[in-house]
Amino acid sequence: MAEIDLSAVFDAMPVGCAVLTPGLRYVTVNRAYEGLAGLPREQLVGRPFYEVFPGGPDGQGMSEVRASLERVAETGETDIMPLQRYDIEIPGRPGAYEERYWSIRNASLRAPDGTVTALIHRAEEVTSYIRQLRETHPSDASPADRVEAVQAELFARTRELEEVNQRLHRAREEEERANAALHDALQRQQQAVADTSHDLRAPLTGLQTRLQLALTDPESDSDAILHAALHDADRLGDIVADLLELARLEAGPPVLTETVDLARLVEDELAGHDPGVALTARLEHGLRVRGSALRLARLLGNLVSNAERHAGSRVEVLLGCDDGRAVLQVVDDGPGIPAGEREAVFRRFYRRPDARGSEPEGTGLGLAIARQIADAHQGTLYVADRPSGTCMVLCLPLCAA
Template sequence: MVELDLATVFDAEPVACAVISPDLEFVAVNRAYERLAGPRERLIGRRVFDVLPGGADGRNAAHWRTALEWVLAEGQPYVMPWGRYDAQVPGRPGVYEKRYWSTVNAPLLDDDGRVSLIIHRIEDVTAFIEQLREERPYGGDVPPDLLKVEVELYVRGRELQSVNHRLRQAQREERETAAELRETVRRQRQEVADASHDLRNPLAGLQTRLEAALAEPDVDSRQVLHAALQDAERLSDIVSDLLELARLDSGAPVTTEPVDLCELACDILTGHTCALTLDTSFEPPAVVAGSRSRLLRLFGNLLANAERHARTRIEVSVACDHGDAVLQIADDGPGIPEDERQAVFRRFYRRADARRADPDGTGLGLAIARQTARAHRGTLQIADRTTGTCMVLRIPLQPAA
């Protein structure tokens, strides 16, 4: 479903609309209404009759009062007969020009069926009426009954045109939503197929080794058990990653605590054995509200990814920037082409160099890392660099107590 911001829709409606309280004061107006009656700042909170030419005692006010009070009393829409209500000329206080209007008032009912607000729609039909008069063969005014019918046909025709436009827009949005759903289903099917393939390989290896051990009593059982343990560990890694993704996908609330990303990075790197040059730059504190265990896993996934691809050097930095804690892990490896920088975050997606560097990888590490970042209201992106790859994690800083 496409999520709609109804306030934005109301404001963008091409027909002048206003929301009126039971006290007959303006509560809201859209931009089209502003063009007719003036800025909303001068309308909101004012009584309807104070805006009409002639004030509360004028003929216009009497017609409007009858219509609005009927809506309040009956809880039903009221279509006002077209009428002439002159409007002030913009920039010329006290000067009015002739205008004709078609007006509809409709109730907005609360849960108890009482009128809580009135939706007021007004449409300028002056041009149409003037055109009718110009087309009269002998001049003069148009007969009132004929004019009413023709004005109503004109207004309904414009409404039909607007409805057709909205229908076309809704159809376009429906097609886009259907395409998104088809793509989601395709990705889910692909993920299931990839997961099945990745699970099948270690299961097949485990089964083969156990069958060989049973068929050959003299086989070295320790060697068989060691190989079987490796297959079981790979199965455990895949299942663990899938479970973590399922938890992240569920959107379950994350139990948070203050976590300093500088301290977290130091804890992981202390005692970490790395054959590459490891440069660090920390600017504490960089405290976020998060799950320490999930952030540890995220950092570990990014560090492991950098170690797989780096040639000689890895850079790890933590700093604060515009209200965010920013963790960057960069390597001097071959880098990731720009057209693959989103694909690498897909589940089970593995580039050829990643398969060569780590044949036993699950292809889920970066997907988990990005989902974890999102669960912390953050982002994980690949920065533009001329060489190597730089992963950039941004998480909002925890507000000061």
């Protein structure tokens, strides 16, 4: 799609539009507004609004418009004005004015901090529409009643149009969000398929190679080949099991019916570990959450196993609470995770460079599963910023007392 020149779009708009400073001086106008003002853009830019439209024959015509602009500059809120009458002097007849009616809307342009930086003034002449409406009202009505009825009807129609425009705008935003989410989901699916294919290929290739060796070389060590083939098959089983667990988690959160004592869960999980590094725990007892004990144990096990793979000599598990949430930290004294990778480690099949050579047995799915379990329990899991080592932090809402 060709790039759209937004300045050209602004200039070609069929409705008169002007951009003003909060002090009501012209910044720019489009061609339609030049026609309304009867002046070229060059003679408008920098001039005060009230100087260009001083007020008509009675000196009052634009006072309400100026008040509206000042109100928008102060509050930042859009103002849709009732029907405005502002008569235009007839060219060549000084002092003679022609009746004109206007539909006016004023809005603001804000900076990120909410400060109003500019005003958007839209003016559309509706004189012909007013004349048509007058013809539809009874001729025996007083002029004041007829004008009031016309004003009320036009204002109602303007409000209706504004509501329709807002609904269309919201629908378009929702459609764009849905399209973006669909595109993102499709990309994730394609990436997941590619990652899965890549990580399954290595053990499959190893298994195939070993079996071919056993078939083609009668003198090969069949016992060693079978053990290696079994190792490859076990690795394939681990990857498939983790993929199935991720699929179950993404299908929906677990049924949160259990009250889980976190300190006891940590003690039970650590008792089953046989680490090659020192593993210690400092736990605050009495902290309980609602959730699946089985999946929370899986989450903790994944965090501890990940820490053991990367630790230099020790891993520490800390449990405490903060602001109504249980806070579980798994800390290791390994090389740490660079700031740019701290979110990437939760992606499927992501393995840190220091793990690929020294510890190739991980499936690359452990932390992705841990993040999904945390999300399913309305919790958060992230890598904390620290000068050395790695600290994984899990936060879960505590049970109500």
